Each structure stands twice: as structure tokens, then as C-alpha cells.
Amino acid sequence: MTVSLRHQDMANALRFLAADAVQKANSGHPGMPMGMADVATVLFTRFLKFKASNPKWLNRDRFVLSNGHGSMLLYSLLHLTGYEDFTLDELKNFRQLGSRTAGHPEYGHGAGIETTTGPLGQGVANAVGMALAERMLAERFGSDIVDHYTYVIAGDGCLMEGISHEAASFAGHLGLGKLIVLFDDNGISIDGSTDLAVNDDQLMRFEACGWDVSFCDGHDPDAISATINAAIENQDKPSLVACKTTIGFGSPNKAGTAAIHGAPLGNDEITATRESLNWPHPAFEIPEAIGSAWRRVGSMKSAKMEAWRKRLNESERKEEFERVISGTLPENWEAPLRNFKLKHSTEKTKVATRKASQETLDVLAEVIPELAGGSADLTGSNLTKAKSQKPITPSDFSGSYIHYGVREHGMAAAMNGIVLHGGFIPYGGTFLIFTDYCRPSIRLSALMKQRVIYVMTHDSIGLG
Ligand SMILES: Cc1ncc(C[n+]2csc(CCOP(=O)(O)OP(=O)(O)O)c2C)c(N)n1
Structure with a gap:
């Protein structure tokens, strides 16, 4: 393995910002950022399409840090x-x-x-929604306007969570080939070695769900790069790349142990780590050459963004694209609904509430094409499918109705991803009682103040 000085310096800048910030706060998780610094450096310097000065550029690659406890990795990258x-x-x-x-x-x-x-695990499932939204939006507006990857960093904890199964299974079924999950395969969680609690062969598990799977040495930049390249080339299936890493890489006495997962290194160990990684710089001081190399990464996709903007400006669908991305409803969407209400109030229609909901959806889906409906295998019970809606299938993403399967939690988390991606108003149904199965994601829809619509219909008295 040859590691260029520049790569090493750039990765070490991430490592020390994380270790020093956690030390200063006397709280936080330095292990994951130190372990995944090489993978993140390769991803950002060689692959990720983004522009720091335009964080909302619609055609940027999405980057989701699913193991959110390692937040200092993300904050350092953004900085x-x-x-x-x-x-x-x-x-x-x-x-x-x-x-x-x-x-x-x-x-x-x-x-x-x-x-x-x-x-843990929510980010992986959000990313499935983002990758699905990308495919659906590309189908509507063309791949010259919408064409990006969704990258995720996820840890053992994310993959142990049940939601990872629903997400993996759903993404594999749909063949979301532009979804790439970089698994921080460090074999450590809070209690100690992961084999205290789990011995899944994650590659076989994801492969069984229809994913393309591979592994690499997560500290060898060229190996990481080659594996991501191969994942990019395979566009038929989502990809899981197991990056073999050492948690807390660089710390002489704590690397590879649970001790560095969620506690400051301590002043002596930080000093020892500075020596072992040959990083003599004081806390929060990044040498100018390394800082400017990172800043260049943040602006190097300018030409791509300008070319994209030009294509959008020339597109006859520009106005409609900008409307759906901004979340503005189409003009006059209310008129058919008003007529519908008038008719039923005049006729004093007697109808079950969920049937009324479906008929309302029939009216709305005709005038609001960005409505993206679905149900967790209760379409005929929740009555969530409007007449005009065509199902999404692995070979046809032009529709607007999603059969989520019996995956309530995955559905709710995917809807968060769809809405965060932009371009759609997701709604999804199940029975009210199964909000229990969706609750962590419903909570996040609310916390993030996102326009996700939950259609929770009738329950059976005898159900649980
Ligand atoms: C749903 C959920 N359960 C528990 C936690 C608490 N928690 C945070 S990190 C972690 C261990 C994660 O292990 P891993 O993904 O291997 O992280 P690493 O040790 O590699 O940083 C746990 C249990 C959480 N954040 N989310």
C-alpha cells in the first residue's frame, strides 16, 4: 500500500479535528471519524459531486452519515x-x-x-428514499437534469438494526444502482467486539437482498478508490462496500478498542497520537497547504454545476422542475377539490372515511403530479392508490405509486429520504396501530419538519 503524503495529511486533518473537538467538549465519539477518515477523504476528493458554496444544488450527490454519533467526521468535512x-x-x-x-x-x-x-440505521433507510427519488425524478425530467449518486457511511450498529433489513431488501428489489453504502467494518461497538452479539456475514446478507457487494482495506486509498469505482460501474444493483478499518486509527493505546468509540482520548493519548501520525500541529490548526487542498475539493465541481445549470436553463421543463423542487403546489390545484367537496356536500354522500380519502386522492393525484403515494402492503385496505397512479417497478420508475411491501418502518424512513431529496410529496399508508412500527421515523419527520403524509387508517379491534 502506498499512501501519498497529501492523502495522509488530508485524512489526518479530519482525524485531529474530530479528536480535538471531542477532547475540548469532553464528550463525543472520536473513534469512528478517526477510523473512517481515509474512506471519507477518498470519497470527497475523488468521487463526491458537490459544491460547498451551493449546498442545495439539486443534482449534487447525496452524502448521508448514518452512524450519526461520528458526527465530527461530517462537521470536519463540511468545515x-x-x-x-x-x-x-x-x-x-x-x-x-x-x-x-x-x-x-x-x-x-x-x-x-x-x-x-x-x-442508528435511519440514515441507510433515508438514503434508499433519496436514491428512489433520484430515479423517479430522472424519469420525469430526464437524466441530463437529474443524475446523481447517493452515498452512505454506516457502521455495525446501523447494520444490526432491523430497519437495515427493510431498507436493504427494498433497495435490492428495486435495483437502486446509484446507492452506495460504505460500511465501516471495524468490528467494534460500545460493549466491545461486535462478536459479543452478532456474527452475520453482512456481505452475504446484502447479496441475498440483491446487492452488489465488495470489500477493501479501509486505510488504503487506492484500494478504496478502486472498489468505489467498481460499485459506480455496476448500475443495476445497489452496492455495499465493506471497508475494513481500525476504530480510532492512529491512537497507539486505544485504536481497535471500544475505549475510543465514545470517549475523549485524553491529553496524553492525543499527544501520543500526534506523534504516531506525525501531526505536530496544535489543536484546530490546519496548515495552509492542507487547508487549501481541502477547500479546492469543495469548489472543484463548479464546471459540472455550471454545465448542469445551462442544461436546465435550456430545458422546456425548467419551470415545472423548479416548481416541484421548491415544494410549491401547481396553480389552480384547489379548483377540482372545491368542486368535489361541493358535489358531496350537496349530495350528502354516505361513504366510509378511507373511501372518502381515496376519492379525494383521485382528485388530487390528477392535479398534483408530485404526490408519490404508497402503502406497506395494505393498498386495498388503506385505499391509498389513486386511479391515475401507475406503480413503480424495478424496470419502470415513471409512475407515482410505491408498493413498499410489509416494511412499515422502511416505508416511513424512505419517505423521509424522498422528501429530503426534493421533487415529491410522499404519502404512505398502513393501519393506525402500526404507527408503532414506524414511530422512530415519524418522530424524525416531525423533528425535521418535513412534508411527509401518513395515511393511518382503521384498525381491527382484535389486532394485538
Ligand atoms: C437506535 C439506536 N440505538 C442505540 C444507539 C446508541 N449507540 C450509539 S453508537 C452505538 C454503537 C454503534 O456501534 P458501531 O456502529 O459499530 O459504531 P463504532 O463503534 O464503529 O463507532 C450505540 C449502541 C443509537 N444511537 N441508536
């Missing part, structure tokens, strides 16, 4: 690449009340955070 919300002062205020760097990525705390993560 170093030049996102204006993530100043050095914000990093120094890690985990302090009112800071943007709350401790787990919180959507809305600063531009650049794509979704709120912290509850």
Missing part, C-alpha cells in the same frame, strides 16, 4: 471543504448548547447536513 455554516468556531463549540455542531447531525442546523441521524 474543511468550505461550507459557510461550519466555521472553525462551530467546530470548537462542538456539543455546546445552540451550536450547529450538536453532536449528532441535525437537519436544519446547517446547510450540508442532508438528514438527521443518530438513531
Whole structure:
């Protein structure tokens, strides 16, 4: 393995911002950022399409940090690449009340955070929704306007959570080939070695769900790069790349142990780590050459963004595209609904409420094409499918109705991803009682203040 000095320096900048911020706050998780710094450096410097000065560029690649406890990795990346919300002062205020760097990525705390993560596994499932939204939007507006990847970093904890199964199974079924999950395969969680509790062969598990799977040495930049390249080339299936890493890489006495998962290194160990990684710089001081190399990464996709803007300006669908992305409803969407209401109030129609809901959807789906409906296998009971809606299938993403299967939690988390991606108003149904199965994601829809519509219809008295 040959590691260029530049790569090493750039990765070490991430490592020390994380270790020093956690040390200063006397709280946080340095292990994951130190372990995944090489993978993140390769992803951002060689692959990720983004522009720090335009965090909302619709055609940017999405980057989701699903193991949100490693938030300092994300905050450091956003700072170093030049996102204006993530100043050095914000990093120094890690985990302090009112800071943007709350401790787990919180959507809305600063531009650049794509979704709120912290509850493990949610990010993976959000990313499935984002990748699905990308395919659906590309189908509607053309791949010259919508064409991006969705990358995720996820840890053992994310993959142990049940929601990862629903997400993996659903993404594999749909063949979401532009979804790439980089698994921080470090074999450590809080209690110690992961084999205290789990011995799944994650590659076989994902392969069984229809994914393309591979692995690499997560500290060898060229190996990481080659594996991501192969994942990109395979567009038929989502990809899981197991990156073999050492948690807390660089710490002489704590690397590879649970001791570095969620506690500051301590002053002596940070000093020892500085020596072992040959990083003599004081806390929060990044040498100019390394800082400017990172800032260049944040602006190097300018030409791509300009070319995209030109294509959009020339598109006859520009206005409609901008409307759906902004979340503005079409003009006159209310008129048919008003007539519908008038008719039923005049006729004093007697109808079950869920049937009334379906008939309302029939009216709305005709005039609001960005409505993206679905149900967790209760379409005929929840009555969520409007007459005009065509189902999404693995070979046809032009429709607007999603058969989520019996995956309530995955559905709710995917809807969060769809709405965060932009371009759609997702709604999904199940029985009211099964809000229990969706609750962590419903909570996040609410926390993130997102326009996700839950159609929770009737329950059976005898159900549980
Ligand atoms: C749903 C949920 N359960 C529990 C936690 C608490 N928690 C945070 S990190 C973690 C261990 C995660 O292990 P891993 O993904 O291997 O992280 P690493 O040790 O590699 O940083 C746990 C249990 C959480 N954040 N979310």
C-alpha cells in the first residue's frame, strides 16, 4: 500500500479535528471519524459531486452519515471543504448548547447536513428514499437534469438494526444502482467486539437482498478508490462496500478498542497520537497547504454545476422542475377539490372515511403530479392508490405509486429520504396501530419538519 503524503495529511486533518473537538467538549465519539477518515477523504476528493458554496444544488450527490454519533467526521468535512455554516468556531463549540455542531447531525442546523441521524440505521433507510427519488425524478425530467449518486457511511450498529433489513431488501428489489453504502467494518461497538452479539456475514446478507457487494482495506486509498469505482460501474444493483478499518486509527493505546468509540482520548493519548501520525500541529490548526487542498475539493465541481445549470436553463421543463423542487403546489390545484367537496356536500354522500380519502386522492393525484403515494402492503385496505397512479417497478420508475411491501418502518424512513431529496410529496399508508412500527421515523419527520403524509387508517379491534 502506498499512501501519498497529501492523502495522509488530508485524512489526518479530519482525524485531529474530530479528536480535538471531542477532547475540548469532553464528550463525543472520536473513534469512528478517526477510523473512517481515509474512506471519507477518498470519497470527497475523488468521487463526491458537490459544491460547498451551493449546498442545495439539486443534482449534487447525496452524502448521508448514518452512524450519526461520528458526527465530527461530517462537521470536519463540511468545515474543511468550505461550507459557510461550519466555521472553525462551530467546530470548537462542538456539543455546546445552540451550536450547529450538536453532536449528532441535525437537519436544519446547517446547510450540508442532508438528514438527521443518530438513531442508528435511519440514515441507510433515508438514503434508499433519496436514491428512489433520484430515479423517479430522472424519469420525469430526464437524466441530463437529474443524475446523481447517493452515498452512505454506516457502521455495525446501523447494520444490526432491523430497519437495515427493510431498507436493504427494498433497495435490492428495486435495483437502486446509484446507492452506495460504505460500511465501516471495524468490528467494534460500545460493549466491545461486535462478536459479543452478532456474527452475520453482512456481505452475504446484502447479496441475498440483491446487492452488489465488495470489500477493501479501509486505510488504503487506492484500494478504496478502486472498489468505489467498481460499485459506480455496476448500475443495476445497489452496492455495499465493506471497508475494513481500525476504530480510532492512529491512537497507539486505544485504536481497535471500544475505549475510543465514545470517549475523549485524553491529553496524553492525543499527544501520543500526534506523534504516531506525525501531526505536530496544535489543536484546530490546519496548515495552509492542507487547508487549501481541502477547500479546492469543495469548489472543484463548479464546471459540472455550471454545465448542469445551462442544461436546465435550456430545458422546456425548467419551470415545472423548479416548481416541484421548491415544494410549491401547481396553480389552480384547489379548483377540482372545491368542486368535489361541493358535489358531496350537496349530495350528502354516505361513504366510509378511507373511501372518502381515496376519492379525494383521485382528485388530487390528477392535479398534483408530485404526490408519490404508497402503502406497506395494505393498498386495498388503506385505499391509498389513486386511479391515475401507475406503480413503480424495478424496470419502470415513471409512475407515482410505491408498493413498499410489509416494511412499515422502511416505508416511513424512505419517505423521509424522498422528501429530503426534493421533487415529491410522499404519502404512505398502513393501519393506525402500526404507527408503532414506524414511530422512530415519524418522530424524525416531525423533528425535521418535513412534508411527509401518513395515511393511518382503521384498525381491527382484535389486532394485538
Ligand atoms: C437506535 C439506536 N440505538 C442505540 C444507539 C446508541 N449507540 C450509539 S453508537 C452505538 C454503537 C454503534 O456501534 P458501531 O456502529 O459499530 O459504531 P463504532 O463503534 O464503529 O463507532 C450505540 C449502541 C443509537 N444511537 N441508536
